Amino acid sequence: MIVLDLSSNQLQGQLSTPLPSVMHLDLSRNNFNSVIPASIGSSIISASFLSLSSNKFHGQIPESICNAKSLRVLDLSHNSLSGTLPQCFSTLSRTLGVLNLRRNNLIGTIFDKFSKYCRLQTLNLNENLLEGVIPMPLANCTNLEVFDIGNNQIHDAFPCHLKKISNLRILVLRSNKFYGSIGCEGPNDTWPMLQIVDLASNNLSGRLSIKSLANSKTMMADNKAYSELKYLHYNAGLGFPSYYQDTITVVSKGLQIELVKILTLFTSIDLSCNNLDRPKPKDLGVLKASYILNLSFNAFTDPIPPSLGKLSELESLDLSSNKLNGEIPMQLADGLTFLLVLNLSFNQLVGPIPFVKQFATFLEASYEGNKGLCGPHLRTKCGSVEPHSPFPTFEDTHSTSRPLIDWKFLSAELGFAFGFGMVIMPLMLLKRWRIRYYKHIDEIFFKIFPQLYLGGKKYRQVRAHRNLMQRH
Structure with missing residues (x-):
């Protein structure tokens, strides 16, 4: 037997050994409730694909897993595993293409040794309790496409030492303790393939240079040039169709959405909840293929750059809770024709709201907290000094005996x-x-x-x- 796929069933109890000797073993999305057997390594020596995700496994990850020298995909995500990461994973990185330990209770640091011949394409450690820094040898994993360590307790500067990983497409450092500036100096200071960047909820500061962060063709090019739709995946290379589909969670339009399939055309930048300021206007204008841009809860000042109107594919724009001033550029209303979500609230904007195209569909919540704004959807109408009073109540209309006549309705x-x-x-x-x-x-x-x-x-x-x- 080569493939044994028992995923999405109601199997429960303990996982017994020895496991069937197969190359592809998938027991994900069941109800197993036990520790992973310490001798599991001897049962999967010939296995290339092992998935125990979305069960109720607890306890530590057994060191014997590293005995599976042929392993290409190891997915233990969505369990209750605890303890530290086995240091032998650094050796396993010579053959391992996917290591997914997302949503567990792992502690300690990321193993600090990666082989010079590292073949990792996906490293997902999101939603654990990991501390420390991003190890320097991780730069050896030049095939890395997905690097997700969000929602941990990593305390480190922005990982410029990873800039030589030219294949990197997804970088998620969300909800950690990263500090300092984002820009990286020197040659090869960008990731040419980067499409999803999530640095939200850290302590990053300084002037934002998006171009130095993501100067990729995916974000800058016209998506119409890419006629073929492709998804990020890993091919285990077993001589038959054995693909691992990458998944990731992004915040889109104010909601957390899990992307089960990640289109290579999908682009997103989330830098919210930091202390960044003064983005370069020209940098923002080059992101022509971006779908999501979230710069909320930072320290941005000055007017909104009109160059944002060049982001013609943008569907969600959040600039709320900054100190932006001036008027809303008409270029935004003319250029952002696919915009579904807009949040400019709690800034220092003034003047009339462009009431054209998509901007005519947004309600007051998109602009609240800007006392100087006026427009049809706001209580302050343009040309009036004081905000309009709310609609009269029953008591207001009957407080006097004199009838009120609205001559506008009687003119015709x-x-x-x-x-x-x-x-x-x-x-x-x-x-x-x-x-x-x-x-x-x-x-x-x-x-x-x-x-x-x-x-x-x-x-x-x-x-x-x-x-x-x-x-x-």
Whole structure:
């Protein structure tokens, strides 16, 4: 037997050994509730694919797993595993392509040795209790495409030593204790393939240079040039279709969304909840293919750069809770035609809101906390000094005995009544006008419908008599 896939069933109890000797073993999404057997390594010596994710395994990760020298994919995510990361994983990185330990209770530091021949393509340690720093030897993993260590307690500067990993597509450092500036100096200071960047909820500071962070073709190019849709995945290379599908969680439109399949065209930048300031306007304008941009809860000042209007693919823009000033550029309303979510709240913006295209669909919540803004969706209308009062209550409308008349609603009715009276009243009051009016109307109807007034023969006699009178 080569493949044994028992995923998404209701298997439960303890995981017994020895396991079936197969190359592809998938026991994910079941109800196993036990420790991982200490001797598991001897059962999976020939295995290339092992997934025990989304169960209830607890205890430590057994060192014997490292005996599986042929292992290409190891997924132990979504369990309750504890303890430290086995140091032997550093040796396993020579053959391992995917290591996913996401959503466990692992403690300690990331193992500090990675082989010079590291073949890791995905390293996902998100939602654990890891501390320390990002080890320098991780830069040996030049094939790395997905690096996700979000929601841990890593205390380190921005990892510029990873900039030579040219294949990196996903960088998630969210909710840690990273500090300092983002920009990296020197040659090869960007990741040319980077498409998802999540650095939210850290202590990053200084001037933001997005171009130095993500100068990738994926974010800058016109997506229309990419006609073929592709997903990030890892091919275990077992001689038959054995793919591992990468997944990741992003914050999109204010909600946490788990991307089960990651399109290579999907681009997102989330730098919220830091202390960044003064982005370079030209840098923001080059991100033409970005779908999500979140710069909220930072220290940005100055006006909103009009160059943001060049982000024609943008669907979600959040610049809230900064100190942005000036007016909202019309270029945003003209250029962001696919925008579904906009949040400019709690800044220092002034002037009228562009009420065109997508901007005409956003409600007051998108602009609240900007006392100087005015527009149709706000209580402060442009041209008025004071904000409009709320709609009157029942008590307000009955607080006085004098009736309130809104002349705007009566203007059309008064106009009609005036015009109607100008025509009808003279006919009713003046007999001479009335006789002439009816005589004139009668002659018009006689010329149009003479047969209604006379029979056929008498009609011809009258007509002949009139013609004779006209000749004389």
